[in-house]
Amino acid sequence: MLNVSIYRYNPEVDAEPYMQDFKVDTQGKDLMVLDVLEKLKTEDPTLVFRRSCREGVCGSDGMNISGKNGLACVTPLSEAVKKNKLVVRPLPGLPVIRDLVIDMSQFYAQYEKIQPYMINNSPAPAIERLQSPEERAKLDGLYECILCACCSTACPSFWWNPDKFIGPSGLLQAYRFLADSRDTATEERLANLDDPFSVFRCHGIMNCVQVCPKGLNPTKAIGHIRNMLINSAT
Amino acid sequence: MVTSVTSLGRSGLSDWMIQRISAWVMTSYLVFIVGYFFANPNLDYAQWAELNSSLPMRMYSLITILSIAAHAWIGMWCVLTDYITVRLIGPKATAIRIFLQLGMIAITLLYVVWAIDILWGI
Numbered sequence: 001m002l003n004v005s006i007y008r009y010n011p012e013v014d015a016e017p018y019m020q021d022f023k024v025d026t027q028g029k030d031l032m033v034l035d036v037l038e039k040l041k042t043e044d045p046t047l048v049f050r051r052s053c054r055e056g057v058c059g060s061d062g063m064n065i066s067g068k069n070g071l072a073c074v075t076p077l078s079e080a081v082k083k084n085k086l087v088v089r090p091l092p093g094l095p096v097i098r099d100l101v102i103d104m105s106q107f108y109a110q111y112e113k114i115q116p117y118m119i120n121n122s123p124a125p126a127i128e129r130l131q132s133p134e135e136r137a138k139l140d141g142l143y144e145c146i147l148c149a150c151c152s153t154a155c156p157s158f159w160w161n162p163d164k165f166i167g168p169s170g171l172l173q174a175y176r177f178l179a180d181s182r183d184t185a186t187e188e189r190l191a192n193l194d195d196p197f198s199v200f201r202c203h204g205i206m207n208c209v210q211v212c213p214k215g216l217n218p219t220k221a222i223g224h225i226r227n228m229l230i231n232s233a234t
Numbered sequence: 235m236v237t238s239v240t241s242l243g244r245s246g247l248s249d250w251m252i253q254r255i256s257a258w259v260m261t262s263y264l265v266f267i268v269g270y271f272f273a274n275p276n277l278d279y280a281q282w283a284e285l286n287s288s289l290p291m292r293m294y295s296l297i298t299i300l301s302i303a304a305h306a307w308i309g310m311w312c313v314l315t316d317y318i319t320v321r322l323i324g325p326k327a328t329a330i331r332i333f334l335q336l337g338m339i340a341i342t343l344l345y346v347v348w349a350i351d352i353l354w355g356i
């Protein structure tokens with residue numbers, strides 16, 4: 001039997017959060033953490049967590065699994081269980097709404113700040129704005145972000161200043177548009193980032209890279225943004 | 235764009251660059267001084283005073299002290315804006331943070347002036 005410890009908090013009932021212990025029979029299978037949570041939910045329907053696609057595409061079930069942020073649906077027990085124990089907590093740093101569900105407003109507010117859409121005020125061509133294969137290749141490793149918030153909530157700079165520091169996820173997306181050959185707002189985008197908080201609160205500890213379930217590298221993207229700022233400001 | 239009035243360079247890029255350059259200056263000074271000690275095992279006061287009263291050495295020491303001051307300003311400013319925030323310690327945080335930032339800046343400038351006095355007083 002697998003020992004599972006889960007963070008529980010229902011603000012309408014509980015004075016403060018607590019860890020609840022369960023025992024789960026995995027029948028020796030290497031289940032995904034989400035499977036275990038689903039199994040527990042059939043026993044205790046009050047357990048609340050987000051999930052949707054259950055295959056690492058939607059980014060709904062980001063949570064802190066045995067101390068490391070990740071998606072429950074693509075994290076196998078063989079990676080997460082230590083000494084026959086699985087510990088599941090909500091993503092750290094953001095307010096908990098209930099159990100494993102966090103309020104992601106601040107995360108989305110930072111995403112909104114970087115204007116995550118193409119800006120190009122030149123008249124649209126008849127069919128589409130073309131890119132060369134080389135230009136398109138620059139977006140690889142950037143566009144794949146699913147906004148699960150695993151990276152930003154693993155970042156101490158984001159914990160301390162979630163209202164000022166854009167965070168690894170937002171900055172990865174910021175670079176996705178800075179690197180896009182079809183976007184013409186590069187200077188404006190860079191001007192909005194050149195303050196001591198938005199980009200420069202990143203001290204390069206690479207927690208984001210360690211936890212990204214899609215294998216992306218926000219620290220590298222932040223380095224590219226910094227280089228673009230240096231190019232334009234020196 | 236997030237505004238800031240107590241950071242050293244006002245701009246994130248400027249602070250970042252000062253932090254890197256000052257780190258190199260401090261490292262080079264450390265290597266030079268340690269190297270000098272090793273190169274002169276029988277160093278006496280007269281030789282030490284002669285080194286430190288030469289103009290190039292005074293300039294090098296002053297640049298290093300300015301680097302330490304700038305580096306400390308940027309570093310301490312980061313620490314204070316990380317931990318002394320309304321989010322972490324409540325509504326009094328802004329007043330406490332401004333007090334600590336101004337105190338930190340005052341002490342830093344004081345040390346710089348004192349160091350200049352020492353360097354040119356040798």
